[in-house]
Amino acid sequence: MEQRHLGRTGLRVSRIGLGTLTWGRDTDEHDAADLLKTFWEAGGNLVDTADVYGDGEAEYLLGQLMDGLVPRRDLVISTKAGSVPDPNRRVDGSRGHLLSALDASLARLGTDHVDVWHLHSYDPATPLEETLQALDIAVASGRARYAGVADFCGWQLARAATWQLAAPGSRTRLASTQMEYSLLQRGVEREVLPAAVDTGIGLLPSSPLGRGVLTGKYRGDAMPPDSRGASAHLAPFVEPYLDDTASRIVDAVTTAADGLAVTTLQVALAWVRDRPGVTAPVIGARNAQQLTAALSVEALSLPDEICRALDDVSAPVHRYPDHDWSTL
Numbered sequence: 001m002e003q004r005h006l007g008r009t010g011l012r013v014s015r016i017g018l019g020t021l022t023w024g025r026d027t028d029e030h031d032a033a034d035l036l037k038t039f040w041e042a043g044g045n046l047v048d049t050a051d052v053y054g055d056g057e058a059e060y061l062l063g064q065l066m067d068g069l070v071p072r073r074d075l076v077i078s079t080k081a082g083s084v085p086d087p088n089r090r091v092d093g094s095r096g097h098l099l100s101a102l103d104a105s106l107a108r109l110g111t112d113h114v115d116v117w118h119l120h121s122y123d124p125a126t127p128l129e130e131t132l133q134a135l136d137i138a139v140a141s142g143r144a145r146y147a148g149v150a151d152f153c154g155w156q157l158a159r160a161a162t163w164q165l166a167a168p169g170s171r172t173r174l175a176s177t178q179m180e181y182s183l184l185q186r187g188v189e190r191e192v193l194p195a196a197v198d199t200g201i202g203l204l205p206s207s208p209l210g211r212g213v214l215t216g217k218y219r220g221d222a223m224p225p226d227s228r229g230a231s232a233h234l235a236p237f238v239e240p241y242l243d244d245t246a247s248r249i250v251d252a253v254t255t256a257a258d259g260l261a262v263t264t265l266q267v268a269l270a271w272v273r274d275r276p277g278v279t280a281p282v283i284g285a286r287n288a289q290q291l292t293a294a295l296s297v298e299a300l301s302l303p304d305e306i307c308r309a310l311d312d313v314s315a316p317v318h319r320y321p322d323h324d325w326s327t328l
Contacts, residue, residue, distance in 0.1 A: 090121075099138065253310065274302070
């Protein structure tokens with residue numbers, strides 16, 4: 001699998017990442033082992049997890065698999081910290097919490113360092129300088145090799161990135177940001193992606209297949225019984241993308257796939273993988289069969305005319321101040 005630099009750093013990662021959101025919950029140890037082995041054998045190395053996935057079980061399971069199935073040195077492990085199961089405070093970006101969470105992650109993963117450590121979300125209740133100092137301490141202590149953020153909006157990302165760049169040598173530059181990005185969700189193009197490109201941060205898109213909708217499995221009134229849309233706890237995650245707008249985009253992706261003699265999954269994934277500023281979409285496959293289907297996109301590059309057509313049909317509405325007021 002082709003590799004790309006993560007942002008403006010020397011770290012190289014596979015241009016498709018493996019997500020572990022459902023590990024330890026919907027994905028058991030046997031399926032997780034098949035997923036990791038399939039990914040590794042295909043040349044993938046970027047594996048993304050978080051301390052809250054499966055209440056820590058995802059990290060623990062990944063650590064167990066690295067113990068004998070796949071060599072630790074062959075993987076780029078990314079984890080996240082900051083989200084907390086507290087209805088009164090969903091995010092804790094305090095230095096104390098973050099560093100304690102990192103130590104707990106390392107214990108579950110069974111490793112002395114993670115390759116990329118992400119802040120899971122912006123915490124408005126904690127000074128940003130304090131939150132970012134946790135990244136500096138983690139990297140300086142060797143517990144993390146690189147640092148990034150997740151779910152920061154445009155101004156939050158730009159502020160964090162420039163703060164880190166203001167003191168080169170003593171502060172750790174941000175290597176990456178994780179945000180949802182697909183043909184069904186192009187909101188990052190408004191401010192996040194321009195900020196990332198300008199400050200040398202690589203984008204790791206989550207839900208690159210529109211929460212599974214871009215595979216075409218929900219066309220019409222279809223609702224596969226084993227799909228996330230039919231799952232009691234994941235249905236609310238899928239439902240927002242089952243509207244008429246999404247249906248038109250899925251139809252366009254299907255038309256493109258038919259014309260290229262490939263699958264809708266391949267078209268949707270190739271589109272986001274090759275967008276400017278994108279380093280590696282993170283795929284959350286449920287089993288090795290789904291992952292193999294996603295990894296088959298490696299040989300596909302979409303023709304320019306197909307990309308333009310998909311750009312047009314999925315174009316988000318960005319007006320003032322994104323466009324000159326005189327053109328409105």
